[in-house]
Amino acid sequence: MTEKPKPPFSALIYGEIVYWGTLAGCLISLIGTFITFVFPKKNVLDPAYVLSSLWTGKTAKEIWVGALGAEPMGHWYLSNLSCGDALQMFGLAIGVFTIIPACFGASLALFKEKQTVYAILAFIAGMITTLSMLGLFAIK
Amino acid sequence: MRSLFRQSPELFILSGLVIITYAAIALFWNVPGTEVLTPTKMWFIIVLSFLFSTFIAIIAVIAGIGGGVLFTPVMLAFTSIDTLLIRATGLVVAMFSGLISTGPFMRKGLADVKIVFFCSVPIVVGAMAGAFAAIYLANVMGATGDAIVRLALGLVLVFIAMMFILGGSKTEYPQPKKIDSFSKKMRLYSAYWEESLGKVVEFHATRGLLGGFLFFAVGFTGGFFGLGGGWAVVPVLNLLMAVPLKVAAASSGVLLAMGNAAAIWPYITKGSLLPLLAVPWMLGQVVGGILGAIILVKIKAGFVRKVLIVILFLTSFKLIARGLEGLFGINIPVF
Numbered sequence: 001m002t003e004k005p006k007p008p009f010s011a012l013i014y015g016e017i018v019y020w021g022t023l024a025g026c027l028i029s030l031i032g033t034f035i036t037f038v039f040p041k042k043n044v045l046d047p048a049y050v051l052s053s054l055w056t057g058k059t060a061k062e063i064w065v066g067a068l069g070a071e072p073m074g075h076w077y078l079s080n081l082s083c084g085d086a087l088q089m090f091g092l093a094i095g096v097f098t099i100i101p102a103c104f105g106a107s108l109a110l111f112k113e114k115q116t117v118y119a120i121l122a123f124i125a126g127m128i129t130t131l132s133m134l135g136l137f138a139i140k
Numbered sequence: 141m142r143s144l145f146r147q148s149p150e151l152f153i154l155s156g157l158v159i160i161t162y163a164a165i166a167l168f169w170n171v172p173g174t175e176v177l178t179p180t181k182m183w184f185i186i187v188l189s190f191l192f193s194t195f196i197a198i199i200a201v202i203a204g205i206g207g208g209v210l211f212t213p214v215m216l217a218f219t220s221i222d223t224l225l226i227r228a229t230g231l232v233v234a235m236f237s238g239l240i241s242t243g244p245f246m247r248k249g250l251a252d253v254k255i256v257f258f259c260s261v262p263i264v265v266g267a268m269a270g271a272f273a274a275i276y277l278a279n280v281m282g283a284t285g286d287a288i289v290r291l292a293l294g295l296v297l298v299f300i301a302m303m304f305i306l307g308g309s310k311t312e313y314p315q316p317k318k319i320d321s322f323s324k325k326m327r328l329y330s331a332y333w334e335e336s337l338g339k340v341v342e343f344h345a346t347r348g349l350l351g352g353f354l355f356f357a358v359g360f361t362g363g364f365f366g367l368g369g370g371w372a373v374v375p376v377l378n379l380l381m382a383v384p385l386k387v388a389a390a391s392s393g394v395l396l397a398m399g400n401a402a403a404i405w406p407y408i409t410k411g412s413l414l415p416l417l418a419v420p421w422m423l424g425q426v427v428g429g430i431l432g433a434i435i436l437v438k439i440k441a442g443f444v445r446k447v448l449i450v451i452l453f454l455t456s457f458k459l460i461a462r463g464l465e466g467l468f469g470i471n472i473p474v475f
Contacts, residue, residue, distance in 0.1 A: 004333040005340060011246040011253035018397070019243025022236070023150060026426050029419045030161050033186075036416070037165045040172075050416050051185065052176040057220040060228075060412045072411040088415035092232065092422055093408060095239060099401040102242075106253065117326065121257040125398060128264050132402040135409055 010109035010118075014102045021098030029091030036084030043085045044068075044076070050085075074135065100129050148244070151430045158423055162187055186420045193424020194431075197237035201432025202439070203447045204374040204389030206234030206396045207425060210451075221417070228407040229418045231400050236422050237429035238397030241390070244433040249332040250390040255345065255383065256398070258326065259355045259373070259391070263399045266359025273360070287466025293361060294459030300375045301452035304445055312442060316346040316382040323348035323381075332387060336440045345381040354380065359399065374448060385444050390436065 007015075036047050045067045053063045064071045077093065080086035103126030110119035145152050166183055173179045193207070200207035208230040215226045245251035328345035345351070358372040373395055377388035407413045436444070461472040 003340070005249055005331045007246055007249040008253060011249070011251070014253060014256075015243045015246025015251075018239055022239045022426060023154065026154060026423055027157070029415070029422065030157055032415070033419060034161050034164060037171050038168045040170050045414075045416075047416060048171050048174050048177075048182070050414060051171075051182050052174040054221050054225065054414070054417055055176050055185075055219075057222055059222045060225055060410075060414060063414065064411050072409075074409050076409075076411060077415075085415050088419045089408070089413070092413070092415060092418060095236060095422065096401050096404055096408070098239070099398055103398070106257070110253075110257075115254065115327070118254050118257045121261050125257060125260045125264065128261075129398075129402045129405075132405045135405070 008109075008113060010106045010113055010115070010122075013109045014106035014122075017102040017105055018098045021102070022095045025091040025093070025095030025098070027091070028094060029088045032084050032087030032089075032091060034084070035087060039084065042083055044080050044083050045085055047085070097133065100126055100133065103129065147434060148430055151427065151434075154430075155427050158190065158427065162190070186416075189417075189420035190424040193233065193421040194428035195424075196233065197425045197428025198432040198435065199447065199451075200237050201241050201393055201429055202389070202436050202444060203451050204392035204444075205448075205451055206400070207237055208234035211421070224412055225414060225417060228404075228413045229421055231404045231407065232413070232418045232422050233425055235397045235400035235404065236425035237432060238393040238395075238400075240426045240429035241433035241436075242394045242397060244430070244437070245390040245394060248437055249330070250387060250437060251394045252330045252332075252383075252387055252391055254326075254328060254330065255377065255387070255391045256394050258328065258348070258352070259377075259395050260398050262352050262355040263359035263373075263395060264402050266356040267399060267403060268359075269356075270360035284467065287463045290459050290466065291463025294456045294461075294463055297452050297456035297459065300372075300379070301449050301456065303375070303379055304449050304452070312385045312445060313341060313343075314378065314382040314384065316344065319344050319346045320348065328381075330387075332384075334386070335437055341384055343382070343384050343387065345377075345383050347380055347382075351376055351381045375452075385448075386436065389444050389448075390433075 035042055040047050045063070049067060050063060053066065058066070061071055075093070077086035077089035081090060103122050107119045107122035107126060110116075110122055165186075169179055169183065171179060171182060173182075177185075193211075196207040196210045199210065211233040212226060212230045215221060215230075219226075242251065246253065323344070323346050326348050328348055329343065331340050331342040333339075334341045354376045355373075358376060361372070373392035374385070374388045377383040377391060378385050383391070404413070464470065465472055
């Protein structure tokens, strides 16, 4: 065989969704980074306080409680998208989230390619990640 | 440089945007200093995190390991940042180079979609079982049990590294003597264009069932110790299942991203992942991940093997040292 083999459509679907989703997440996080340091009041947590606390070894709980009086609940960044740090977190979460549509997209493509076992495995992988995102089970 | 731009214009655009953003932040910085950090030190921490992360990502993608294997020990050794925050950020480091390299690897056929999904479920289920077992065993066996397993794991890694050395170049494009019926039924075969040889390499994975069990074990130990499974995915795929080394490294990166995606959400929703710490590392992983993917396609498989051997030895030394420390109550100054 001398011709370059073409990757299956399922591989392309999975790869492209993850790739472009991750890049989009990075761009959102970059905008968030700019807002965080140029407009420090537009943040959920004061950036000077967070960086100093990190450097002195404070725990995440101590940092949140010290700034807001309580730990965040669930996807805290979604209700604060005008804030720099929340936007940074949103970008990161978008990158992680891309796995879910990629798994389901690849699962559909694998069904069409008659790779039923792999389609089921891709669906299960997508479901596990979805349940984890929804907080239905926690890995600590 | 021009051919690199043609291959991945988004790499240049993203790198340019990162540079512009960090330069703009330096020019328009408005965050006041504190008793602990001056504004200049804050800026340097962010930029150095990005640069160090880029460097780690290139090595991680070439070797098919998660960057967490390098990130976590360095951060624990050289900073006073809380261990839970380091572990949570370590997951970002472990997964984002794999996430971004998924696209190029799938396009080139270097990562195999069937192998990825074949391994994904046992690894994720194993990781969850390991995490729950860790909580249970911490109450029953305490620190001694933890030290014994760390020591055993370190010795296993030395054994795997020796296999790569003794196996020599045979491990780069392994030829299985026999394909078992399970692997045949699962159609665990594929082909990819090997740029360093200028020809198509066809392969058929074997020992699929045993591989599945071992991936569960890899996920279990990864979840149990919070190590990530990068150190073991490539050896299982290559040495046991006879998958070519570069395909094993590429598929491992894709797999690690998928596995860690399930593990990272609880950290996000509990606020244990702080964007000020995590985002520069994420950006570095993405830029370095694209670069690493481009390099892996072009380099010879023998180079991947050498990088992997070095990393396996370094990780094993750390595990053995931590195991001996836990058993004998001594302090061994290993990175």
